[in-house]
Amino acid sequence: MSHRLPAPARARLSYARLQQRFAPYVFVSPFFLLFLVFGLFPLLFSLFLAFHLWSPLDGLGHWKFVGFENFALALDRQDQFWTTLKNTVWIGLLAGVPQHLAALPLAFLIHQSLRRYQSTLSTVLFLPYITNAVAIAIVFATLYSERLGLLNYLRGLVGLDPVRWLGDPSMVPYSVAAVVFWRYLGWNVVLYLSGLQAISEDVYEAATVDGAGKWQQFWYITLPLLRPMMFYAFTLTIVGNMQLFEEPFMLLGDGGGSSGAGLTTAMHIFNTAFRDLDMGYASAMSWLLFLAIFALSMVNNVLFSRGGER
């Protein structure tokens, strides 16, 4: 009280305090400003549109309220939405299941026996993940070419008939899934590798002392302790594969190839919104797809938490 600071010093001090108190708010504010304009508003707008009939050509304000009609239309089993959802799930399974079945043992082998080369192997396996989807789709389209592609050439060498990789509707899901598998296998290996690294050596040592063999160690130690990482990796796969767009769009064109066998829901929504300009219906479908993704994630969640109670 008695020894007060001289006025200029006091002013500086309080300015410093003031600065210190408000700095964090200023520092985090860009996110919230951007979210308001490019996140929250669009989100609410999209929800609003889902209940309206509207084309952007009509201009703002000229929307017609249709209630749940958009949703009802999409949920009608005759509608293309169902077909595309089936396509998406089927391609997603064809790419996703083998991806994890291959990535986990690969990561385990690298971690067990090739640890010295781990970062080199990770780099090589990770390359497809960072590639441009459009560029790689063109390369694969070339490989898949019916008469002149490398794949059918190789089949010919061993006396097999050529396959219409991108022409036969029953082959299309496999051809698209193969590209997705190729792109994300390394990503999953890397995820599992980092999960394996987090498991302490001591656990394995203790198990060996107790006489557990390699397989037992894998089943009773590695798999359970890897559970959180598996949950994370599965979730990413589900969320990603359900929104599959670029690979089929580039391999097959925006119609999804012959009979639309490669038409995913994301492509269908894109076409409805930006080609047919039916924004309300497209918004409703995007919310339904969101619900589907959410539901699948919940199933994944439940499967994992139930298994964990053992």
Place this chain on the structure above:
Amino acid sequence: MTSTPVRAAPAVARPRRPLRGWRRLPLWLLMGLVCSLSVVPFYLMFVWASQPSAEVFAFPPHLWFGPAFDDNLRGLLQVTDGKALRHFWNSLYLALVATATTLFFCSLAGYAFAMYNFRGQRALFAFILATMLIPPLVMDIPSFLVMNNVLGWVGEPRALWVPGMANAFGIFLMRQYIASALPRELIEAARIDGATEFGIYRRVVLPLIRPILATLGVVTFVGAWNNFKGALIMKLSEPDTMTLPLSLRRLGGGATNVNVDWGAIMMLVVITVIPLVIVFLFASRQVISGLTSGAVKD
């Protein structure tokens, strides 16, 4: 009782003996196969980019480099009306601006969440994390409408980089790193020396978080460089605004047609992929460890 460490008796040999010598051969073969599956498409795009256009679809297919690398470069300039370089620059500009702004805003926010105590901190951070749950797909249509009917940014590169400048993933990554790598005492010391709050961020924090800046930088660069759907929706499709993915689609989209200049297309494929590979090889360890550190919870 519960925390008694059980150590293996010293007499027990190191338990897990890795395979050695020839017994590792099957393992090496498997890894060789998997790695070549990863690399072969890259190899092939270089082979095809060096073959005369008519030979890209030769039968049997070429598996070795040809003499037409510069022919295809010229062919590419021709089929793009000399705009191929322009498209490359558009992509580079977009990726660099996106990277610079993302690094700035995310590190600033991450720093605030890691090193300050402020009212509402936890709630704000939780909110940011929660926004990661919104699938990007739901945002496509309304973002286009905001850009088209409200801001008038359709056809402009900023429609692609502005919305992502301060994003949840980047802020989370930065916060985790700064909280674990920077001591609070350092900030206090700078404060006592009279540095301003922003000055501390710029001169103390930024130089010390270079590793994680590299991680987020590469991820952002790659993401912006590869952004196809965004460019498609925001109509970066004029000859002068087109980015490489759209340029590629214009040339090589749809069914495989033998009558187009495939050598030129493969050249564009190579041009699109090379910067990615360079940027990634430059920092792959950093990127991989940085990306997965966010995934493993401590």
